[in-house]
Amino acid sequence: MKRFRIDSTIIVLGILILSLIVGAILVGTVGRNFLSPGNIRDVLTGMSVLGLVAIGQTLVVLGASLDLSVTYVISLASLLGATIMNGNPANIPAAVAITLLVCAGIGLANGLIVTVLKVNGFIATLGTGLILQGILNTNFEGSAGAVPWEFQLIGATGVGPVPVSTIIMIALAVLVWFLLNRTRTGAHLYAVGGDPEIARLSGVRTRPPLIAAHVLCSVFAGLAGLLLASRLGVGSPTVGQQGGYALLSIAAVVLGGTLLMGGRGSIWGTVGGVAILAVVDSVMSVMQVNPFLKDVVRGVVIVAAVAVYSRRAIVRRRPRFGAGGTRTGGDDAAKAAEGEMAAAASQLADTTPVPEGGRA
Amino acid sequence: MNALRALVSPRGAVFLLLVVLLVAVTVLNPSFAEPGQLMRFIQRVAPIAIVAIGQYFVIIAGEFDLSQGSLITAQVIIAGNLVGQDDSRTVPVLLLMIVVGVAVGLVNGLITTLLKVPSFIVTLGMMLALLGGVMWWTGGAATGNPADSFREIGRGGIRDVPFLDFIPWAVFILIAWLALGIWITKLPLGKSLIAVGDNAVAVDYAGARRAWVTTRAFVISSLSASLSAVLLVGYAGVHPSVGRGYEFVAITAVVLGGVVLGGGRGWIVGAAAGAFALEALFMLLNIAGVPSTLRDAVQGVIIIAAVAYSAVAFRARRRRPREPVATPEPATTPEPAMTSTIHTEKIRGD
Amino acid sequence: MNATTTQPVLAVSGIRKSFFGVEVLKGIDFDVRPGEVHGLVGENGAGKSTLMKIIAGVQPADEGTVAYRGEEVRHAHPRQAMDAGIVTVFQEFTLLPERTVAQNVYLGREPRRAGFVDRKAMIGRTADLLSDLGVSFIDPQARVGSLTVAEQQIVEIVKALSFDAQVISMDEPTAALSDREVELLYAIIRRLTSRGVAVIYVSHRLKEIFDLCDRITILKDGALVSTDETADLTTDELVRRMVGRSIQSYFPDAVEGTTVGEPRLELENCGNAYVDGVSLTLRAGEIVGIAGLQGSGRTELVEGVFGIQAFTRGAMRIDGSPTNITSARSAVRAGLALVSEDRKAQGLALGQSVLDNALLVVRSVFPGRTAASRREVPGVLSSLEISSRGVDQEARFLSGGNQQKVVLAKWLLTQPQIVLFDEPTRGIDVGAKYAVYQLMRELAAQGKAVLMVSSELPEIIGMSDRIVVMHDGELVAELPAGSAEHEILGAATGAGGAR
Amino acid sequence: TTDPSVAPAESDSPEESAETTEWFDQELFDKQNEERGVEPQGPADQPYLQHINAEMVDTAEFASEGAEKACFANASISNPWRQTGWITMNEQLKSLQADGAISEMETRDAQDSDDTQIADIDYFISEGECDVFLISPNSTAAMTPAVERACETGKPVIVFDRGVNTDCYVSFIHPIGGFAWGIDTAEFLIDNLEEGDKVVALRILPGVDVLEHRWAAAEKLFDEAGIEAVDYFTGADPAEIKSIISDELAKGDVQGIWMDAGDGAVAAIEAFEDAGADYPVMTGEDEMSFLRKWKDTGLTGLAPVYSNFQWRTPLLAAQMVFAGTEVPKEWVLPQKPITEGELDQYLEANDGMPDGHYAKFGGEDLPGYPTVWQERQIP
Ligand SMILES: Nc1ncnc2c1ncn2[C@@H]1O[C@H](COP(=O)(O)OP(=O)(O)OP(=O)(O)O)[C@@H](O)[C@H]1O
Ligand SMILES: Nc1ncnc2c1ncn2[C@@H]1O[C@H](COP(=O)(O)OP(=O)(O)OP(=O)(O)O)[C@@H](O)[C@H]1O
Ligand SMILES: [Mg+2]
Numbered sequence A: 001m002k003r004f005r006i007d008s009t010i011i012v013l014g015i016l017i018l019s020l021i022v023g024a025i026l027v028g029t030v031g032r033n034f035l036s037p038g039n040i041r042d043v044l045t046g047m048s049v050l051g052l053v054a055i056g057q058t059l060v061v062l063g064a065s066l067d068l069s070v071t072y073v074i075s076l077a078s079l080l081g082a083t084i085m086n087g088n089p090a091n092i093p094a095a096v097a098i099t100l101l102v103c104a105g106i107g108l109a110n111g112l113i114v115t116v117l118k119v120n121g122f123i124a125t126l127g128t129g130l131i132l133q134g135i136l137n138t139n140f141e142g143s144a145g146a147v148p149w150e151f152q153l154i155g156a157t158g159v160g161p162v163p164v165s166t167i168i169m170i171a172l173a174v175l176v177w178f179l180l181n182r183t184r185t186g187a188h189l190y191a192v193g194g195d196p197e198i199a200r201l202s203g204v205r206t207r208p209p210l211i212a213a214h215v216l217c218s219v220f221a222g223l224a225g226l227l228l229a230s231r232l233g234v235g236s237p238t239v240g241q242q243g244g245y246a247l248l249s250i251a252a253v254v255l256g257g258t259l260l261m262g263g264r265g266s267i268w269g270t271v272g273g274v275a276i277l278a279v280v281d282s283v284m285s286v287m288q289v290n291p292f293l294k295d296v297v298r299g300v301v302i303v304a305a306v307a308v309y310s311r312r313a314i315v316r317r318r319p320r321f322g323a324g325g326t327r328t329g330g331d332d333a334a335k336a337a338e339g340e341m342a343a344a345a346s347q348l349a350d351t352t353p354v355p356e357g358g359r360a
Numbered sequence B: 001m002n003a004l005r006a007l008v009s010p011r012g013a014v015f016l017l018l019v020v021l022l023v024a025v026t027v028l029n030p031s032f033a034e035p036g037q038l039m040r041f042i043q044r045v046a047p048i049a050i051v052a053i054g055q056y057f058v059i060i061a062g063e064f065d066l067s068q069g070s071l072i073t074a075q076v077i078i079a080g081n082l083v084g085q086d087d088s089r090t091v092p093v094l095l096l097m098i099v100v101g102v103a104v105g106l107v108n109g110l111i112t113t114l115l116k117v118p119s120f121i122v123t124l125g126m127m128l129a130l131l132g133g134v135m136w137w138t139g140g141a142a143t144g145n146p147a148d149s150f151r152e153i154g155r156g157g158i159r160d161v162p163f164l165d166f167i168p169w170a171v172f173i174l175i176a177w178l179a180l181g182i183w184i185t186k187l188p189l190g191k192s193l194i195a196v197g198d199n200a201v202a203v204d205y206a207g208a209r210r211a212w213v214t215t216r217a218f219v220i221s222s223l224s225a226s227l228s229a230v231l232l233v234g235y236a237g238v239h240p241s242v243g244r245g246y247e248f249v250a251i252t253a254v255v256l257g258g259v260v261l262g263g264g265r266g267w268i269v270g271a272a273a274g275a276f277a278l279e280a281l282f283m284l285l286n287i288a289g290v291p292s293t294l295r296d297a298v299q300g301v302i303i304i305a306a307v308a309y310s311a312v313a314f315r316a317r318r319r320r321p322r323e324p325v326a327t328p329e330p331a332t333t334p335e336p337a338m339t340s341t342i343h344t345e346k347i348r349g350d
Numbered sequence C: 001m002n003a004t005t006t007q008p009v010l011a012v013s014g015i016r017k018s019f020f021g022v023e024v025l026k027g028i029d030f031d032v033r034p035g036e037v038h039g040l041v042g043e044n045g046a047g048k049s050t051l052m053k054i055i056a057g058v059q060p061a062d063e064g065t066v067a068y069r070g071e072e073v074r075h076a077h078p079r080q081a082m083d084a085g086i087v088t089v090f091q092e093f094t095l096l097p098e099r100t101v102a103q104n105v106y107l108g109r110e111p112r113r114a115g116f117v118d119r120k121a122m123i124g125r126t127a128d129l130l131s132d133l134g135v136s137f138i139d140p141q142a143r144v145g146s147l148t149v150a151e152q153q154i155v156e157i158v159k160a161l162s163f164d165a166q167v168i169s170m171d172e173p174t175a176a177l178s179d180r181e182v183e184l185l186y187a188i189i190r191r192l193t194s195r196g197v198a199v200i201y202v203s204h205r206l207k208e209i210f211d212l213c214d215r216i217t218i219l220k221d222g223a224l225v226s227t228d229e230t231a232d233l234t235t236d237e238l239v240r241r242m243v244g245r246s247i248q249s250y251f252p253d254a255v256e257g258t259t260v261g262e263p264r265l266e267l268e269n270c271g272n273a274y275v276d277g278v279s280l281t282l283r284a285g286e287i288v289g290i291a292g293l294q295g296s297g298r299t300e301l302v303e304g305v306f307g308i309q310a311f312t313r314g315a316m317r318i319d320g321s322p323t324n325i326t327s328a329r330s331a332v333r334a335g336l337a338l339v340s341e342d343r344k345a346q347g348l349a350l351g352q353s354v355l356d357n358a359l360l361v362v363r364s365v366f367p368g369r370t371a372a373s374r375r376e377v378p379g380v381l382s383s384l385e386i387s388s389r390g391v392d393q394e395a396r397f398l399s400g401g402n403q404q405k406v407v408l409a410k411w412l413l414t415q416p417q418i419v420l421f422d423e424p425t426r427g428i429d430v431g432a433k434y435a436v437y438q439l440m441r442e443l444a445a446q447g448k449a450v451l452m453v454s455s456e457l458p459e460i461i462g463m464s465d466r467i468v469v470m471h472d473g474e475l476v477a478e479l480p481a482g483s484a485e486h487e488i489l490g491a492a493t494g495a496g497g498a499r
Numbered sequence D: 001t002t003d004p005s006v007a008p009a010e011s012d013s014p015e016e017s018a019e020t021t022e023w024f025d026q027e028l029f030d031k032q033n034e035e036r037g038v039e040p041q042g043p044a045d046q047p048y049l050q051h052i053n054a055e056m057v058d059t060a061e062f063a064s065e066g067a068e069k070a071c072f073a074n075a076s077i078s079n080p081w082r083q084t085g086w087i088t089m090n091e092q093l094k095s096l097q098a099d100g101a102i103s104e105m106e107t108r109d110a111q112d113s114d115d116t117q118i119a120d121i122d123y124f125i126s127e128g129e130c131d132v133f134l135i136s137p138n139s140t141a142a143m144t145p146a147v148e149r150a151c152e153t154g155k156p157v158i159v160f161d162r163g164v165n166t167d168c169y170v171s172f173i174h175p176i177g178g179f180a181w182g183i184d185t186a187e188f189l190i191d192n193l194e195e196g197d198k199v200v201a202l203r204i205l206p207g208v209d210v211l212e213h214r215w216a217a218a219e220k221l222f223d224e225a226g227i228e229a230v231d232y233f234t235g236a237d238p239a240e241i242k243s244i245i246s247d248e249l250a251k252g253d254v255q256g257i258w259m260d261a262g263d264g265a266v267a268a269i270e271a272f273e274d275a276g277a278d279y280p281v282m283t284g285e286d287e288m289s290f291l292r293k294w295k296d297t298g299l300t301g302l303a304p305v306y307s308n309f310q311w312r313t314p315l316l317a318a319q320m321v322f323a324g325t326e327v328p329k330e331w332v333l334p335q336k337p338i339t340e341g342e343l344d345q346y347l348e349a350n351d352g353m354p355d356g357h358y359a360k361f362g363g364e365d366l367p368g369y370p371t372v373w374q375e376r377q378i379p
């Protein structure tokens, strides 16, 4: 009865496995082992920061918005975290709290500009990004602050070859998965991204979910900034731009099967998309590909991978004839139910007017 | 009075912004009001306005072109490396640049329409691949500026004109490109593009070759970027950072000009005016001596405010009664209708 | 029913509403009582949907009050109206294709346990609601986008039923339903009213209005004409009040001198993934009606002919010569036109002007003829009696009927030889319907071939020279003009006999 | 498990690594000012082997037989200066491979990202089987812990260009520095301008220490000399530079141009030409585009140098380390601006090189000269 549909997450997984296999072979040709601890750590480390950003970006994209300001939020967060910590482990909780609060505030501003002022997310966050850049340039000259050793451990330790930062990223992905699938906010976010007017007519208040998505996106960017601070040992006003996180995170989200128009997508797809990018990057680094050529390969891989399933992703109706058709493949339930419906109709019509229950 | 009303309307917001900015510039620096300075200003805006015009066609069709900036860089470097100091190569290289522009537009358009990859992603990939490719080819730096005859297009003009003093070629090129753009918007192609941005399915059901319609928008966009590159080679010279970020500047300009991201609504002249407003803003920041570190912040605030203004004003206008000129909806025909057949009287309330 | 004696549960008074300075509701007074079905009728653009939206809290009224259970309310968000117990089935679907049935039904008020969405409860309750209606063929976990339009309409109704509503407004709930499902809806409505729920019912199908309603309110041009007990109204009187004149006949006769000529379109064993074994001949001057149940494949048949889902099997001839139609473009070039079923999704670019929409096809396929066609536009529009504020009006702001006329104009301008109409009168008022019928007759008289898909049997019977019946993707019967309803239905249900 | 190589760094006291937001550093200023005047030691015809005020360290512990493997963590090759250097470095590698000193060099390019470079260094440590680490840090403070981890492997570490906040390396190679650049250029402009004249400073981007030091020194000197200086960030975009100068010229006269890198110098000069204004007194860089324009226009100029030949030195240092010869702990390379008198000589020497080439690239004796540089063949 349940209609089978190739989930885009499965396709992402397929592409990931393919790139792993091809990558392992290529890495093998230069006498390296793709699955060596050092390499696994390299790939997973590459995933952690972009993964955090992309998780947040997924929320915003699901709501049919975009966040181009993440790069600057990341830089600001790394600076705030590092300067507040200022080398003193006792400051860590305060630094993390303040940093994330500030980021949440930026996200709130983004969300309000998008929902209340009705500025398209692309332009709104481009604008807030510029504002943040101005603030960074005015207040910080170069790297600043100092991250105590205890906090650096987050970026530098691991369970076997798996960095703690990756574990944190995956744990947060689970949380977001929960948010999307088990909370009203998640359900409403899908609805608002799918069609805000339909959501409104269905009684959904359309602003809160999208504002929440923007707040969370900025908080995730803040977490990415803190993670970078932990890896760098200092805060840096350019660390966000260095990674090109805004566009790459959007690419990863779309690579993961989330519709850029919003309303459909999954967090695991995004994690898969991030993994594909990390694998490709790592393989190219081992192969010592010319850095300019790396960008060419990245561009081609992104487009090609999205092309694999984008044609499929278009909603199609079930065929009646041919393979998998309702006529040839079964699904006679609807026909069988015709009698049932008639019966129900007459039964309903016969019901004696007994008021059933009050309002709940 | 009427002009004033038009200015505060959402469609006119960009012109209002432009006027305000230019007045502010003139107040701070009266010499700007000299006609010669104005010409120089237009020369400076021309490359941005031209990419904005190209981006306009992509955006009204509901798509994005993020590859414009990289294409400009690539074309600038192509010009620098292939023309060299040899004047006779100017024309062949110009033709080659057109071919490259068309090719990039076709690839963007066909992958978007036939493979159904969102244009944001296609052109993002193109942005990475083009820039990486051309840097790889040239080892990161062009050989040098091309011959002066080539650069004359973007740098030169008619000198010693009475009153105006100097009219850069860029001014004519911009006017011609804008006129061409306006003309295209009146053609079936332009109308189809805006219809695609509005409702792509309806355009399919109307028998249009939608893939080809949309693809041509990308070609126009890429050609605009190429033309802009020709101007920039002259104006600025060859350097791998020429063109960087132009795609965002162009999109911002188009949106400032009242064009709706997502397609279906917007005026090409607004898009060009958006480019003028943006460049006037940069100039104001330069002239006002805003600290270099604060520039970006001021720019961000103004962009958000301007776009928010037209979004909010548009909503307000939807509610407000229209201007008195509007004809009231004619009452449904009282007679004779039902028995008669198709009649051909002139439509009312036209 | 003793509804007359009770106090109204909902009463609106003096409601005014303008768009762009044009008043579309001019001081409406209207009320519904518990347990009553209150019909709301009027021509296209009369303001019915606007009134419903004001009651539902979707749009604010400019003036006037809404009183609910005796108290004045001002619902600024649909949410507030819903919480109060006013639920609306809107004219347009309010379903998200990417979400499941259960997620759609409970959108906005997902059941929760310990703060989290209780998916089991949500699915279970949706399944209960569905099985309550005998609808076992809709899986609560299916994506709505994978359902047929009829199934979606049922989900839409189930969504309204999932509330404990005091007032349910239904804006053309049967537009996409076939008779069988309409009957089910009747039963649902009767059960609701028996519980004391008030129902506001908007439909252009006058039969339903008379079948169901206790009272009928008529709107015309945004003004209230009358509110009467159903028993006090006749169909003729109702129509006269709606359109401001009386109607002799619902279906115009064939234009004199119309002759059936040579075959224009011949299909031989055509088929694709959705239809199969279609053999059909359409002659010049002929109107052929296609009947069938929802989802029987009628739309898919015309879309096959028109090249949108091109046939992969069989042969097609136009005017005797073999033609291969692989895309809508080749269809238009071959002289076909398709007035599609869903004018908002497939017919119009809503943000564009009436003029641009009218020229959409010409521009797309015959760009060279654009200038000439532009000159014809005013004539064609006025021949269709479009009431709009001129050709520069955005299509979005036209009422449904006028939008349909713009779609017709768009096709007429291409001077088609074979015109396919898919549900041409869906959701348009009697006056406009008549104009569409008249247009079909005119086309036939000009020697064109007309194929009409319709879910309204009277329309099929009243207009067709020949009736073809579809069932589950195949043509199952061909009946002569004037066949009886039960004959058609028998074939359509695949039973081969009357129900 | 905690990565054993991550230990609390001793040098990581907050005062030291917490950089203040003030770039000017009197001590460094004085040091570099002094170094400008010192006659470098070493072979006169091989500036890339010269050093200033060097304190030599013994490297006997690293002495080894046969060819060794070098691992190079590069910050990026994203600007013409780094590209030119990278070409030179590769040619140097070829010659050392031919000599049998270096077997191979594995390179990871961080594409301007601190985070990537840290991962690159960690990858080298665990997978690279490196005999020597060459590191061109993307940024100073951020790369310090990773460099320390590399040092802990016991293999020699050679850092060049930008520095790190640790001295665990065997040698740190760099030209005199940003303050020296700032002093050279500012003094030149001050000498050629009057008090009250206006200088427009065209800077690439904020926050990069090498660049910030240049401006910090120059700004201080301008201030003391009563020269009015306004600064802009240009992103090295010539179109932006041209607009900025045009606006400045519309506001009033500009007598001097100061640049923190030669990129876009031509556009700045052209802006004066287009506006019909007199050429400014100007400092650019030893990039060919500037030298050529300087020659064409005959303006009063100076080309400060951030010695590009330093890209040869790390590999040569590695060779010395494996040979057990002593190397300077802090290897300060000479950094002498090109003056008007030397202009023709450098133009001639670099004839046929592309505009983005650097005159003092110092690779004239390497195998691929000159085609590899002329065609800018990047591996
Ligand atoms: N959002 C809107 N903006 C502008 N005009 C509108 C809007 N909504 C409706 N109108 C106009 O208000 C009038 C009434 O429209 P409404 O949809 O209420 O009619 P209706 O009676 O429901 O017609 P139909 O039977 O065709 O559905 C029409 O003239 C329509 O053009
Ligand atoms: N499985 C499906 N998923 C999505 N849409 C469907 C599906 N099946 C049918 N549809 C759409 O539903 C509509 C009705 O389908 P179909 O052609 O089968 O019925 P029909 O006989 O034309 O009925 P009607 O036109 O009265 O709705 C069509 O627009 C078709 O595209
Ligand atoms: Mg309606």
Ligand SMILES: [Mg+2]
Binding pocket: C298, C299, C300, C341, C422, C453
């Ligand atoms: Mg249909």
